Amino acid sequence: MFCSCKIISRVSFSVYSRRYVLKIFLNIKNSDSLRDVFNLYFIITTYFSCYLLGSIYSSPGLYSKTMTPTYDAHDGSPLSPTSAWFGDSALSEGNPGILAVSQPITSPEILAKMFKPQALLDKAKINQGWLDSSRSLMEQDVKENEALLLRFKYYSFFDLNPKYDAIRINQLYEQAKWAILLEEIECTEEEMMMFAALQYHINKLSIMTSENHLNNSDKEVDEVDAALSDLEITLEGGKTSTILGDITSIPELADYIKVFKPKKLTLKGYKQYWCTFKDTSISCYKSKEESSGTPAHQMNLRGCEVTPDVNISGQKFNIKLLIPVAEGMNEIWLRCDNEKQYAHWMAACRLASKGKTMADSSYNLEVQNILSFLKMQHLNPDPQLIPEQITTDINPECLVSPRYLKKYKNKQITARILEAHQNVAQMSLIEAKMRFIQAWQSLPEFGITHFIARFQGGKKEELIGIAYNRLIRMDASTGDAIKTWRFSNMKQWNVNWEIKMVTVEFADEVRLSFICTEVDCKVVHEFIGGYIFLSTRAKDQNESLDEEMFYKLTSGWV
Incomplete structure (x- = not known):
């Protein structure tokens, strides 16, 4: 019997696809455990099967009655698999921490048999299967053992915190991973190798984490000490390497930027301007000396579309702007000289498109995220630094989308993945998953x-x-x-x-x-x-x- 998603308080599903098993825990009624729980809906597919194991239970959530987070301070998973957590469901017999562990793809056949959109229209057709959140599964003629896929429907993830969201982060990582491998979202070759390296790193650490959970499933955890430790970190705050500036002034950017206005039947390329970025507007001058006069061009970025066009190996750092005007959209391209310049201007453009200025507290964080994203795509300059490894433990057919498998031999892809892995090898498991999700969010097509x-x-x-x-x-x-x-x-x-x-x-x-x-x-x-x-x-x-x-x-x- 299937119950309405509107009234279920705690449900457990097992999702099967050949050897690949993904167990997902849902807490529909309590918003503390999954803050954006209503992002989770069902889309009918032919590749996964969902079975209802639970029933309607009361839901204590991820917080105790005193609002103390009952999570493992080490990996963010729930503390103990008690009946208070899962009622009579099958998960009460196991370790809930295993839900935060990613299961690697073990066979290329899994990817080969799954649907891959070949065009934008195919991507649109994927969204035909979303079910109605206001009606129960039974009302929508979903039968027992019907093939269903569980996904986050809305690409707005509320208050994602590595400290207590290990399960939700793992769910998001899985969705991002499949979107990359099935080519539901476009990415460059360098980005693909970065995603493959992160996935390879996560797979290795997940095996270790899974074994650790199995060996330590009955260990006692001091919830008070864990809560006090987290409170201490929260109260102390993170150390910053930069000195706070004058909060009454709005930061500005000023530099030479190459600007291009693409038009039909024209061969004109980029033209260099002295550009100033103030508030949400960019002003272009023919030279720095003329910046006190009237600009040659001026554009307000509020409400515009901002798209990156970056190639690390080719040293291409472009920003594509689509600025709304009465008759449609004006297309403007900005070309930066280096990563640092690109990161600052890209961050400013993204904030301006939302109507925010560089005085916003998120500006510096956005700059650092962009620089970190670019750094992960760098090639290792010294191949000797790559340790000799047995290549049998890495299967590029399970880490890279089919497009690039057709372009290169497996040995070439393996070498590039191991090379890219040097940039992420020191990351913890939760950090690697967060970086994967953040990189996914940085792709031009994300969230549409x-x-x-x-x-x-x-x-x-x-x-x-x-x-x-x-x-x-x-x-x-x-x-x-x-x-x-x-x-x-x-x-x-x-x-x-x-x-x-x-x-x-x-x-x-x-x-x-x-x-x-x-x-x-x-x-x-x-x-x-x-x-x-x-x-x-x-x-x-x-x-x-x-x-x-x-x-x-x-x-x-x-």
Whole structure:
């Protein structure tokens, strides 16, 4: 018997695909254990089978009654597999910490038989299978032993903390790993080798961690000491290597940047300008000496699309900007000279697109994340530093997507993976998974869910992309953004359930109407409402989750 995801309090699933076994623990009612639990939904596939093992139980969550986090201070997994945690489910007999351990792909046949989208339209068709969160599985004709896949639906991960989110981090890592290997998201060759190296490193550490959990499943842990240790770290705060600047002034950037405006039937390339970045705008001058006068070009990046175009070996550090204007989007390319310059300007562009300035506290962290992401892609300059290893313990067919397997021989890929591994070899297991997730989030296509749509007044099918903060009208053949609308400018959205049309109204009398041709409009409605709901959450709010508001925004009725 399948129960509604709306009322289940604790459910255990086992997901099988040949030898690959992924056990996932869900806590649907309690928002403390999985802060973005409503990101988890089901999409029908032909590759995984989900079986309901549990029933409806009370849910104590990952916190004790005194709000003390009951997690392992070492790896972030739940402390003890007691019946208070899992009720009568099968997991009460095992170690819940094993849920934080990744299971490596052991056979290339698993990848070979799974669906891989060949075009953007294929990616859009994947989203046809999302089930309705407002109705039970039984109501949606899901039978016992039906093939289902568990995924995070919304790409907005609330308060992800390595200290107590080991299970959730592992779930996100698994989703990111499969997205990379199945080519659901594009990445460069250097990025692929970096992902493969991280995956190889995680596989090695996971085997050690799994053995450790099996050998120490009955060990006692002092919960008070663990909580006090974490409290001490929180109160002391992290040490910073930089001195805080004047918080009353907004930082600025000024440097020579190459600027390119691509136009049809033109052979003109990049032109160097002295560029200044103030607030959310970039001003371009012909020279530094003229920067006190009127700029040759000026662009406000608020609401723009920011896409990286980087090749480490080719020393290419480009930033692609799609700036919204009345008639569509203006495309501008910025070329930086080195990694440091690129990291600062890219971080500033990303913040400006959200309407934030470099005075925002996240700016320096964004710069460091970009530099760290680039560093992991560096090739080892000294091949002798790579230790001699038996290559039988590394299977490139399980670490790299088919596109690159066709391009290189296995020995070549193995050598490159081991070379890239030198950049991540010192990372802990949880750090490696977090870096994998962060690198996944840094990819240009991350967080965009595609749907095939026909816009009002249009005759051909196009793509509508939904991200955590915007709607994107896209060219179905190239994937280029035609127009972007920010949720922050949205006044309201409505659904005409009879003709299956979604209408979104924005500020300045902008109105967008479209019909989804190959998916129920309820799916699109849930994505919009879900992201609006998640945008209202903040770390300083209490731990309770307003479920009523969530269903009001996503169910389709008030």
